[in-house]
Amino acid sequence: MRTLASAILGLLAVLLTAAAFCGAWLNTNVVTESGFVALGAPLAEDEAFQRELASSLATEAAASADVPEPLADLVTPVITSAVENVQALPDYPEAWSESLRRSHALTFSAENGGEPSGNLTLDVAPLVGLVTETVGSELNVDVPAPEQVPVQIGGAGHPDLLRNVERAGEAWPVLALAAAAAAILALLTARRRSTTFALMGLGAALAGAVLWFGAERIPEQVSAQQFSSPVASAFANAFAGQAAASLSAWTVALMLAGAAVFVVGLLLRGLSAARR
Known part of the structure; x- marks a missing residue:
């Protein structure tokens, strides 16, 4: 009876450890603003995403300029040139980081009691502001920058997913404590504590391996989804690649610890x- 109880508690400890691990990763890299910005920062160098983003920036910059039809042919090349060179501007990395911060605020809004307000939303207003500033400087006119340029990334069902992500991220300390409690009880009820300890470590390592395989499939799963626009699709795929790489690195640490x-x-x- 003690052996069975110890086995059940040990298995529970492993499962809770895996759940706490996932929650900790989500909280560190997605739910918190700093983690979200750090995870998305490399997208500033992602060529596929930046190509799609350039088209969106050009459209929004043209709308902000509000150019009369007769002058459109004169202004369009200036906007195109500004968009093509915006990545080379010294302020671009900070503008992209600010876009990510705004996007996080729009996605994980505190307006609804700390729950996400809706779909994953990318706000590229700071980037459009860089373009309009360049255009205004070239034309020697004041081109107002938009306050928000939201790009909807998520689709149907994504709001529920975001709520679950935030809840999982917030729950990881409780899950970790529960895992520790289950592990201690498993050791206390075990006939051979060293064996139980070893098996729980093996279980944690196997859980890490399963999570590693799951992380490697994230880009594939995201690419199979339907998105509202090419820029939304490019962002989702690029961000998924960064998330997969980050989670894979974490799972290696879990496997080594186990x-x-x-x-x-x-x-x-x-x-x-x-000794016997």
Whole structure:
């Protein structure tokens, strides 16, 4: 009976550890603003995304300029040139980071009691502002920058997904404490504690391996989704690639930690056997 109880508690500890691990990753890299910005920062260098983004920036910059039809042929080349060179501007990295901060605020809004306000939304207003500033400087006129340029990334069902992501991110400390409690109880009820300790480590390593395979499939799953525009699709795919790489790195750490616990458990079992 004690062996069965210990096995159940050990399995529960492993499952709770995996859940806490996922929640911690989500909280660190998606739910918190700093993590979201850090995860999305490399997209400023992603060529596929930047190509699609350039088209959107040109459209929004032209709308902000509000150029009369007779002058459109004169202004359009200036806007095109500004968009093509916007990435080379010294302020571009900070403008992209500000876009990510605004996007996070729009997506994980506190207006509804801390729950996401809707779909994943990308606000590229700071980037459009860079373009309009360049255009205004070239034409020697004041071109107002828009306050918001939201690009809807998510589709149907995504608001519920975002709510679950935020809840999972916030729940990870509780899950971690529950995992620790289950592990302690498993050891207390075990007949051979060193064996139980080793098996829980093995379970954690296997959980890490499963999560690693899951992380590697994130880009594939995202690319199969339908998005509202080419820029939304490019952002989602590029961001998914960054998320997969980050989560994979985390899972390697989990596998190594689990393997270390497994080895320690085996050593303790060997020492215990040698004393008999």
